[in-house]
Amino acid sequence: MWRKLPPKRNWRSIFLHSCNSRSYHFSSSVAAASKNSINWVSENKLFQKYPRLHFLEEQCRSLDQLKQVLSYIFVSSLHRNPFIMSRVLYLCIFALDSEDGDVKRGYGALVFRQIDKPNIFSWNTMIRAFATSGDSCNAAIAFHYYFEMLRRGTLPDKYTCHFLIQACGSISDLGLGKQVQCHAVTLGFALDLFVQNALLHVYLICGSLVDAWKLFDEMSERDVVSWTTLISGLVLQGYHTDSLFVFNRMLIDELKIRPNVATVVSVMSACADLGSLDLTKCLHANLIKAGFSEVDVSISNSLIDAYAKCGSIDCAEKVFHEVHGLRRDIYSWTTMIAGLSMHGRGREATTLFPQMNRVDGVVPDAITFIAVLSACAHSGLVEEGKRIFESMEEDFGIAPEVKHYGCMVDLFGRAGLLEHAYNFVEGMPIKPNLAILGSLLSACRVHNNVKLGEVVLKKIESSCENGGGAHVLLSNIYANENRWSKVIHIREEIKGGEKKQEKPPGRSWIEVKGLVHEFVVGDRLHPQAMELYMALDGLGRL
Numbered sequence: 166m167w168r169k170l171p172p173k174r175n176w177r178s179i180f181l182h183s184c185n186s187r188s189y190h191f192s193s194s195v196a197a198a199s200k201n202s203i204n205w206v207s208e209n210k211l212f213q214k215y216p217r218l219h220f221l222e223e224q225c226r227s228l229d230q231l232k233q234v235l236s237y238i239f240v241s242s243l244h245r246n247p248f249i250m251s252r253v254l255y256l257c258i259f260a261l262d263s264e265d266g267d268v269k270r271g272y273g274a275l276v277f278r279q280i281d282k283p284n285i286f287s288w289n290t291m292i293r294a295f296a297t298s299g300d301s302c303n304a305a306i307a308f309h310y311y312f313e314m315l316r317r318g319t320l321p322d323k324y325t326c327h328f329l330i331q332a333c334g335s336i337s338d339l340g341l342g343k344q345v346q347c348h349a350v351t352l353g354f355a356l357d358l359f360v361q362n363a364l365l366h367v368y369l370i371c372g373s374l375v376d377a378w379k380l381f382d383e384m385s386e387r388d389v390v391s392w393t394t395l396i397s398g399l400v401l402q403g404y405h406t407d408s409l410f411v412f413n414r415m416l417i418d419e420l421k422i423r424p425n426v427a428t429v430v431s432v433m434s435a436c437a438d439l440g441s442l443d444l445t446k447c448l449h450a451n452l453i454k455a456g457f458s459e460v461d462v463s464i465s466n467s468l469i470d471a472y473a474k475c476g477s478i479d480c481a482e483k484v485f486h487e488v489h490g491l492r493r494d495i496y497s498w499t500t501m502i503a504g505l506s507m508h509g510r511g512r513e514a515t516t517l518f519p520q521m522n523r524v525d526g527v528v529p530d531a532i533t534f535i536a537v538l539s540a541c542a543h544s545g546l547v548e549e550g551k552r553i554f555e556s557m558e559e560d561f562g563i564a565p566e567v568k569h570y571g572c573m574v575d576l577f578g579r580a581g582l583l584e585h586a587y588n589f590v591e592g593m594p595i596k597p598n599l600a601i602l603g604s605l606l607s608a609c610r611v612h613n614n615v616k617l618g619e620v621v622l623k624k625i626e627s628s629c630e631n632g633g634g635a636h637v638l639l640s641n642i643y644a645n646e647n648r649w650s651k652v653i654h655i656r657e658e659i660k661g662g663e664k665k666q667e668k669p670p671g672r673s674w675i676e677v678k679g680l681v682h683e684f685v686v687g688d689r690l691h692p693q694a695m696e697l698y699m700a701l702d703g704l705g706r707l
Contacts, residue, residue: 228272231257235276250280251287258294270294270303288314289324296332304332323354330363339371362390369398389422397431405435409444429457430467437471441676445471446480462488466496473504493525495533503536511544518553531563538572542579550576571601578608583617599625610642618642 235253238244258273277283277291288310295307311329314321326349333342346364349355361384368377381387381395392415399408412432415422424432429452436445449468457464465488472481485493485501498521505514518537521527529537534557541550554573557563570593577586586605590597602625609618622639640656643649673684684691691697 228257228261228268231261231272239279244279245281247280247282247284247287250276251284251290254280254287255290258290266298270298283314283317283319285319285322285325288319289322289328292325293328293331296328297335299335301336304336304338307332321352323357323359326352326354326357326360327363330360330367334363334367334370337371339367339373342367342371356385358384358386358388358391362388362394365391365394366398369394369401372402374399374402374404387419387422389425389428392419392422393425393428393431396428396435400431400435400438403438405439408432408435426457426461426463429464433464433467433471437467437474439676440475442472442475442477443676445475445477462492462494462497466494466500469497469500469504473500473507478504478508478510493521493527495521495527495530498525498527498529499533499536502533502540506536506540506543509543511540511542511546514540514544515546515549515553529561529563531566531569534563534565535568535572538569538576542572542576545580547576547580547582567595567598567601570595570597571604574601575604575608578605578611581608581612583608583612583614587617587621597624606639610639613642615642615648 231253238249238253243249254273254276257276258269261269273291273294277287280287291310292307292314295303295310298304307329311321311325314325326345329345330342330349333339333345342364346355349357349360349364354360361380365377365380368374368380377395377398381391384391392411396408396411396415399405399411409432412424412428412435415424415428429448432448433445436448445468452464452468465484468484469481469488472478472484481501481504485497488497498517502514502517505511505517514537518529518533521529521533534553537553538550541547541553550573554565554569557565557569570589574586574590574597577583577589583605586608590601590605602621606618606621606625609615609621618639672686675682675684682691684697688694
């Protein structure tokens with residue numbers, strides 16, 4: 166009842182004279198004070214008597230507020246309390262909403278320097294902050310804090326090892342990850358599930374599947390994180406069939422472990438990449454039975470993506486409209502727009518685009534604009550694409566990136582507006598990459614514009630390291646014009662290695678009776694390779 170009393174005097178006096186002084190009451194009193202616009206930082210007696218500060222994570226959401234708290238802490242000499250400083254440090258790096266990651270890490274480092282004797286929580290906070298940023302320089306800083314921690318006599322715990330292994334994964338350094346593993350063995354944490362899961366992730370991220378399988382099979386205990394890490398890692402490395410095998414093994418062998426949202430999303434991604442509509446429908450049916458698809462928008466988004474990639478855009482639209490009750494997010498709208506673009510339904514994609522803000526209040530991001538501009542390019546909607554591109558910065562404050570410029574070049578090129586596309590490239594505020602120039606050169610081949618193709622090739626040679634594929638395109642343009650001497654000259658340069666060309670082998674998939682078959686150029690390992698090549702030879706003679 167005292168929360169509803171008039172401000173300051175009542176709630177403060179009731180609390181200070183209460184016989185029960187647990188931290189729960191302190192947090193409640195601060196929350197009530199906050200609602201009554203009381204500056205809780207100035208309540209000296211409360212701060213000194215009950216310094217646990219759990220309320221900070223709810224009440225202090227900006228760096229300016231945190232600076233006020235720190236000022237009071239130092240004035241009151243509370244900075245000598247390692248628990249208080251560790252909580253403030255954690256808040257600074259992980260709980261503030263509006264600050265950039267580098268800003269939070271930088272200010273956190275300043276706070277950390279003021280701690281005379283950091284506890285293990287403070288050290289782990291700093292190591293985690295730099296280890297999980299995904300930057301190689303920050304990963305090095307994480308190890309610097311680790312070595313400094315050892316030098317100052319603080320022993321690491323399992324969380325320290327986990328964060329260090331995460332740092333190795335963020336920079337894909339397998340060798341460093343194995344060194345941390347050796348250190349974990351020395352410290353006695355090598356068999357800890359938390360550490361093993363992190364190490365499994367590093368192996369998979371770095372493509373060391375043999376080590377990953379070995380570690381997984383040797384784990385005495387596995388949880389849903391272990392299984393999901395292996396499944397998602399196999400999907401990431403392109404082993405989609407193996408990931409489905411692991412998922413099936415999980416359902417059979419681990420009856421007590423229930424797949425979580427991350428597991429389902431990874432498996433759905435495997436179905437999408439395989440292009441297996443039957444598998445997607447089967448998984449969808451099981452998700453409905455288990456109640457998954459009705460509680461999490463991430464699963465619905467993965468279903469939309471899978472159905473679109475498997476060729477059933479109608480099923481994707483059905484899921485998209487059903488997810489309305491779950492509050493569609495930016496991924497729902499972007500995935501649906503990209504799916505429509507993939508199926509050549511650009512007009513529907515551009516119609517859907519403005520609805521995301523009008524219907525659900527979702528503001529498009531840079532990826533959404535890539536999807537809708539790609540839809541315009543594939544459907545020849547030149548004016549619509551120009552209007553949407555101009556609205557990026559004017560209406561949404563999103564500066565176009567190289568991929569957005571690439572979509573516009575593709576849009577003009579497909580429409581046959583080659584001069585317009587070239588002028589657009591020349592007027593770009595950023596340097597065009599090989600993808601943009603290659604798109605323009607490809608348009609020159611389609612529309613037989615030899616003169617502009619030669620100009621574009623010169624730009625590729627002067628600005629891009631690997632332009633071997635561009636020379637093939639130009640030779641095709643010459644071939645269309647019957648300029649065979651030019652064709653022979655370029656082909657000889659490519660064959661002689663003067664024009665480097667790196668091209669991955671072509672792949673295709675087809676689903677027959679629920680079984681997905683993968684074909685690779687020159688592959689002789691398929692069980693029916695002999696019959697397949699005989700059929701191809703027969704078709705070639707027709």
